[in-house]
Structure formats: structure tokens, C-alpha cells
Amino acid sequence: MFPSIIALLTLISVACGQSPGLQVILTNKGLQYGKHVGAGWIQDRLNNITFPDISGKVLGAIHFTLTGITITKCDFPEPSVEFYQDATGFKTSMSGLSVALAGWWKTQFGIIHDGGSFNLAIFSVDVTSVVGLGKDADGRLSVTSVSCDANVGDVDMQFYGGASAIFKPFVKYFKGRIRGEIQTHICPKLEEAIVMIEEQLQAMNVSFDVDQDVTLEFPLTDLPVVNASSMNLGLKGEFYSIKHHEEPPFKPQLFAVPEQQGYMLSVGLSEFTLNSASYGYYLAGLFQALINDSVIPPSLHMHLNTSEMGPFIPQLPKMFPDLLMNLQVYARDAPLFSFQPGAIKLDFHGAVKAFAIQPNHTQTPLFNLNVDSDFSGKVWVADGKLKASMGMNNLTVTLASSEVGPFKTDAIEKVAKLGSTVFMAKVNEILGKGADLPRMKQVVPVNTVLQMDMGFIAIFSDAQVLTDGDLD
Ligand SMILES: *[C@@H]1O[C@H](CO)[C@@H](O)[C@H](O)[C@H]1NC(C)=O
Ligand SMILES: *[C@@H]1O[C@H](CO)[C@@H](O)[C@H](O)[C@H]1NC(C)=O
Ligand SMILES: *[C@@H]1O[C@H](CO)[C@@H](O)[C@H](O)[C@H]1NC(C)=O
Ligand SMILES: *[C@@H]1O[C@H](CO)[C@@H](O)[C@H](O)[C@H]1NC(C)=O
Ligand SMILES: *[C@@H]1O[C@H](CO)[C@@H](O)[C@H](O)[C@H]1NC(C)=O
Ligand SMILES: *[C@@H]1O[C@H](CO)[C@@H](O)[C@H](O)[C@H]1NC(C)=O
Ligand SMILES: *[C@@H]1O[C@H](CO)[C@@H](O)[C@H](O)[C@H]1NC(C)=O
Numbered sequence: 001m002f003p004s005i006i007a008l009l010t011l012i013s014v015a016c017g018q019s020p021g022l023q024v025i026l027t028n029k030g031l032q033y034g035k036h037v038g039a040g041w042i043q044d045r046l047n048n049i050t051f052p053d054i055s056g057k058v059l060g061a062i063h064f065t066l067t068g069i070t071i072t073k074c075d076f077p078e079p080s081v082e083f084y085q086d087a088t089g090f091k092t093s094m095s096g097l098s099v100a101l102a103g104w105w106k107t108q109f110g111i112i113h114d115g116g117s118f119n120l121a122i123f124s125v126d127v128t129s130v131v132g133l134g135k136d137a138d139g140r141l142s143v144t145s146v147s148c149d150a151n152v153g154d155v156d157m158q159f160y161g162g163a164s165a166i167f168k169p170f171v172k173y174f175k176g177r178i179r180g181e182i183q184t185h186i187c188p189k190l191e192e193a194i195v196m197i198e199e200q201l202q203a204m205n206v207s208f209d210v211d212q213d214v215t216l217e218f219p220l221t222d223l224p225v226v227n228a229s230s231m232n233l234g235l236k237g238e239f240y241s242i243k244h245h246e247e248p249p250f251k252p253q254l255f256a257v258p259e260q261q262g263y264m265l266s267v268g269l270s271e272f273t274l275n276s277a278s279y280g281y282y283l284a285g286l287f288q289a290l291i292n293d294s295v296i297p298p299s300l301h302m303h304l305n306t307s308e309m310g311p312f313i314p315q316l317p318k319m320f321p322d323l324l325m326n327l328q329v330y331a332r333d334a335p336l337f338s339f340q341p342g343a344i345k346l347d348f349h350g351a352v353k354a355f356a357i358q359p360n361h362t363q364t365p366l367f368n369l370n371v372d373s374d375f376s377g378k379v380w381v382a383d384g385k386l387k388a389s390m391g392m393n394n395l396t397v398t399l400a401s402s403e404v405g406p407f408k409t410d411a412i413e414k415v416a417k418l419g420s421t422v423f424m425a426k427v428n429e430i431l432g433k434g435a436d437l438p439r440m441k442q443v444v445p446v447n448t449v450l451q452m453d454m455g456f457i458a459i460f461s462d463a464q465v466l467t468d469g470d471l472d
Helices: 002-015 028-044 162-204 271-285 410-433
Strands: 021-029 054-058 062-075 080-084 088-111 113-136 143-160 208-211 214-217 229-235 238-241 265-270 288-290 327-333 336-340 344-355 364-384 385-403 443-450 456-465
Touching: 028 062, 028 265, 054 143, 054 162, 054 456, 080 456, 088 143, 113 162, 113 288, 214 271, 238 271, 265 271, 271 336, 344 385, 364 410, 364 443, 385 410
Parallel strands: none
Antiparallel strands: 021 229, 021 265, 054 062, 062 088, 080 088, 088 113, 113 143, 208 214, 214 238, 265 456, 288 327, 327 344, 336 344, 344 364, 364 385, 443 456
């Protein structure tokens, strides 16, 4: 019995996929800002709505049409929106919306046509909508309308022109029809809008090619998690080599981004995500280089040839005098990062294969060295840029195999350390300049801070939505 339960649990955990490598958390502050921007956007577009004609019959025989309806004034109170745990989504309510409309009326009774203009005021519109979040089979976010309630408090109508005076007594009757007509249209319109958002979500990619070597996959790993104070999206966040789509020999670990209600957004980036990028680039063959005499800067007054190796490998110039050399430098495995509170560590296991180039261009293998080093550094955000610094803690060179007999590696290690110091200074110059924080077309991060934790980096940020004016 017990083993079968274990087997079942294992199956379930495999079927449910892996822990997220990336987490994106929207706080209430972010939700309120998003709502504010959204309300402004709606307000701007309300004046531009084209209404469908309304037609029907009154008193059984008089056919009427209201046409060319436009908004003349709109009092759009800012809606309220909150996280809604019960539906794993949001609840939006708006109360007290008032709209003034104007248009043209036409009636037809038998062969009698009449027409004129009208004003229509709609008062105290209340709308409450609950939108639920989900995840489709491909890991895209999905939205659905869970419930919608709309109530129109009152309408007031005035008719002008034609035989409008005759309508006066019937306005009361009309009002009820119009009020009902508007009320029944609000929720279906809202649901249509939600369907349109859903269609846009369905068109989104859950992966993108970072460059010609690696791709980043970021489908949801699980349903969104919503509680009263935040919404948490767990994303796969895994890089793959495009040529060799292969799982790395390590798995993401669960991590919890600390809640920071003072910022609109929190992003948790796990060391798994960074290491999967490292593994992807490793499979793509990026961590290997060929060093020959022509790549050594002339300013060093050094040549990569066997005659110059005497101080390091005394027997080499005697066995192979005056031959140019090639060095194949490569990572023995993918360099792995580990995130710790306040620090980032990197282990690098490299190797060097040395060859002598014979006059007939044959490459004669000479020796293999292992080069192991570890680095530690920091990542931070300053001036809106992501910056870092790295320092080398240790570098050891050991002889892995030799075709020219044994030799001591101390002297080579010293030179390698010296070379690394120069190299790290260059790297730090680049890292210090920093890289722009990722941004979307119209959303820029502001007030961004970064915190290094065990196994992940947490980035807390506010966002600013640029209006069309800011973009010009
Ligand atoms: C109003 O709608 C028209 C036609 O749909 C469009 O060309 C115009 O850009 C809109 N104006 C605004 C302010 O959205
Ligand atoms: C999705 O990816 C495809 C292929 O990479 C690309 O052509 C398309 O433009 C992408 N769609 C979006 C919305 O980014
Ligand atoms: C909501 O969930 C987050 C973790 O995602 C937790 O830190 C927070 O305390 C929760 N808030 C409430 C009100 O339960
Ligand atoms: C030296 O290496 C560079 C780049 O790795 C390569 O382009 C060049 O052909 C090599 N030169 C010789 C002589 O092998
Ligand atoms: C090797 O280096 C020595 C000393 O720098 C130089 O005299 C010699 O010409 C070099 N040999 C080749 C093949 O480049
Ligand atoms: C090239 O020269 C080396 C050393 O003289 C020799 O051992 C090797 O057999 C030669 N290779 C070819 C293909 O001629
Ligand atoms: C450097 O690495 C070697 C071998 O891994 C180790 O024996 C030595 O203690 C390390 N030195 C420092 C300063 O970490």
C-alpha cells in the first residue's frame, strides 16, 4: 500500500511539472496603479464610442429608431478593484457612472414618418465584475468572466423637433424600455471585452529566442495564486540551447519571494534560471576558444611557441624546438552560479589542451591542463541599470595529462593568475557600466531595488506607464 502511494505521489509531482524558475508578483499597489492607468485609458476612449442604433416598437404599432447616438458628457468615477481569492482573480466595481448622450429619433406609424433630436441622460450606473485567472494547456495566462452585475439607476429623455410633444406622455414608458435595454447590454459588452483580452493572451508566445544560441521558455508552471494582498505567477524561466534542446542535470528549487507591499511588482529570479542559461550556452559551444599566436596582442612581446615555454616546461623546447603552438581552451562543464544572501558565487572548471604545429601543419598534442577557479561578486541596481562586480577568489592549475613528461604547474598558475587579474579588470569595467533593466514598450521600471537571497535574487520595482505623449 505505502509504496504505491509513494509511486502515485511521484507520478503526480512529475505530471504537475517543475517548480518555477521565475516568479512575478503583483502587489495591491501595482493593481491600484494598473487600475488608475486603465481607468484613464477608458475615460479617453469613452468619448469615441459609437453606439449601435436602438429600435423597437411602442404602443404596438409605432416603430422607432434612435440613431447617431454619441456621448456628450461622461462622469466616470474611478472604479475599485481588488484581488479576489475565491475566483483566483479580480473583482472590479464601479458605482455612480453618469452619461449624457445625444442623437436622432425617427418614428414610423404606417406611412407617417417623423423625426427629430433627443437628449438622453443615464444616471447611477453600477457595475460589478469578477474576472477569474487560469492557465491554458500551453501555460499561457487566461482570463474568464466569472460574474457580472449591472444596474442602471435611472434614465431621463428629452425629445425635440417633429411631433415630439406627442411623445411627452409616453416618455415614462420609453424610459423603462431604454433603461432595460442599456442594462442588459452592459454585461455582454464587458464579457466581449474580456474575450478580446483572452484572445490577445492566447496570441502571446511563451518562449522567445534570446539570440541564435539560446531560447527562454516561460510558460506558467501552475495556476496563478491570488490572495487578498497579491497575485503570484510562477513561470518556468528556463533557457535551452536551440540546437540541443536538452534538460540540464539540475532542477529548480522552491523559493519564496518576501512580500514587499511598498513596491508594485516583485520578480524572483532563481539561480536555476541563470544556470540553465549557462548550460544552454555551454551546449551551444560558447565556452570554448582557440588561442593561437595571432590572437596574442603584439604589445605583450610574446609568442605562443615552444621556444618560449622553457621557463614553464624545461623539456618542451628540447623535444619540439621552435614550433608555433595552439591552445584549445574550454569549460569542462557548464559554469554554475549560486546565489547567497548578499553574494553571488561562480565555479568555473576549465581545461587547456596544448598542441605544437608541425611545419607540415600536423598538430602534435603536448599536454592537458585543468584550470579551476571560483569567483564571487555582487549584483545591484543603480541609476536604473543592473550592475555587477566580480572578483576571483582562487585559481588552480593542475596537470591532467602530458605527452612531454611531467612538469610543475606553479609558474603557469602564477602567469594565469596575473592574466586573470587583467582580464577581470576588463570584465568589471563592462559590468560596472551596467545593463538597462528589461522593459516593455510602454512600461518602464522605476525605483527598482535588488536583494540577493539564498538561491534567488528578488527585484522589487514600481512601474511607470508612458502615455503616447511621453513616447514622442
Ligand atoms: C476615434 O475613433 C476613430 C475611428 O475609429 C479613430 O480614427 C480615432 O483615432 C479615435 N480617436 C481616439 C482619441 O481614440
Ligand atoms: C511569437 O513567435 C513567433 C516566432 O518566433 C513570432 O513570429 C511572433 O511574432 C511572436 N508573437 C508575438 C506576439 O510576439
Ligand atoms: C499572500 O501570499 C503571499 C505569498 O505569495 C504572502 O506573503 C502574503 O502574506 C499573503 N497575504 C495574505 C493577506 O494572505
Ligand atoms: C588563429 O585563431 C583565429 C581565431 O581563433 C583564427 O581565425 C585564425 O585562423 C588562427 N590562425 C592560425 C594560423 O591558425
Ligand atoms: C618563436 O619565438 C622565438 C623567440 O621569440 C622567435 O625567435 C622564433 O622565431 C619563434 N618561432 C616561430 C616559429 O614563430
Ligand atoms: C608531419 O610531421 C611530423 C613531424 O615531422 C610527422 O611525425 C608526421 O607524420 C607528419 N605528418 C604528415 C601527414 O606528413
Ligand atoms: C584554492 O583552491 C585549492 C584547490 O581547490 C585549495 O586547496 C585552496 O585552499 C584554495 N585557496 C583559497 C584561498 O581558497
